[in-house]
Amino acid sequence: MLRRLLVFGGVGLIVLFGLRLFSNSLEPEATGSAPPNPIPVVAPAYDCAANSPTPQLFIDDWTKEYAAETYNVTIIDLVENCTYSFGDASATFPTASTGKVIVATGVLERVAAGTLDYAEVAADMKLMITQSDNSAADRLFKIIGRNDAVNSIATRFGLTQTTTGGAWGTIMTSSADQALLLNQVVGLQKSPLPEAQRVVLRELMTSINPEQAWGAGHGTPAGWLAAVKNGWYLSVDGDRPPVGKWRVNTLGFVWDSKSQPRWIFTGYSNTWETQERGISAWNAVSEQLATTIGTR
Numbered sequence: 001m002l003r004r005l006l007v008f009g010g011v012g013l014i015v016l017f018g019l020r021l022f023s024n025s026l027e028p029e030a031t032g033s034a035p036p037n038p039i040p041v042v043a044p045a046y047d048c049a050a051n052s053p054t055p056q057l058f059i060d061d062w063t064k065e066y067a068a069e070t071y072n073v074t075i076i077d078l079v080e081n082c083t084y085s086f087g088d089a090s091a092t093f094p095t096a097s098t099g100k101v102i103v104a105t106g107v108l109e110r111v112a113a114g115t116l117d118y119a120e121v122a123a124d125m126k127l128m129i130t131q132s133d134n135s136a137a138d139r140l141f142k143i144i145g146r147n148d149a150v151n152s153i154a155t156r157f158g159l160t161q162t163t164t165g166g167a168w169g170t171i172m173t174s175s176a177d178q179a180l181l182l183n184q185v186v187g188l189q190k191s192p193l194p195e196a197q198r199v200v201l202r203e204l205m206t207s208i209n210p211e212q213a214w215g216a217g218h219g220t221p222a223g224w225l226a227a228v229k230n231g232w233y234l235s236v237d238g239d240r241p242p243v244g245k246w247r248v249n250t251l252g253f254v255w256d257s258k259s260q261p262r263w264i265f266t267g268y269s270n271t272w273e274t275q276e277r278g279i280s281a282w283n284a285v286s287e288q289l290a291t292t293i294g295t296r
Contacts, residue, residue, distance in 0.1 A: 219283065221290060246274060
């Protein structure tokens, strides 16, 4: 019995020893070098189309509810670098008081160039932007050279759908052009307007009369900031058709509570039955953005 145990014990040791040698042969030979870097994981590209803040169902319901006729809307998601639009992209509309942003741009360019002292125009700039004062806009429009300045700004800022209309309120433009301009005069996109002057315009456009903070400034999350300028007037005989309709336009640039740019929203139309309907329609788009882009 003892001999049999010794035999089986010896076999067991041989088997274990063989397994150990086999196991060692599978281990990588130490080389003293660091292991190779892991393959980097590349995140998939953001799908702009699949994440539209204004899906077709929203657009259809919005158009029906507010009886929207001819219009165009541009939205830029500044986080994901996605641009969305709906409506008639080829249509252009009178700026109404949103044209005051173009006037302000012309003024601030002259200040940057040293040919105009901002102290001389500061009061009118504040009245024009924060209160939408028309007389102040008239004076500043004259200072910048009226339509020559509009044409120059359109060319240098890449506004391909913006043309003169005689006065600052009848400049013809589109939501796409105004979104592009806004990104260059209050945003961070490179442009002819220096940062020091952008700061001035940001401060003015984020300080407008609260009664005029509808549209692109409506419904943003608490603690967020919006640079806004709206425009509105009833077209009468002698104006560009359609007569008897309201031109109600909006534009705005939105930052979150950490001062990070989040989105641009511009909307243009000259076919609203009432001022209230136009304001409510743009408010609804802004609320939609707050519940989509604003929660990402």
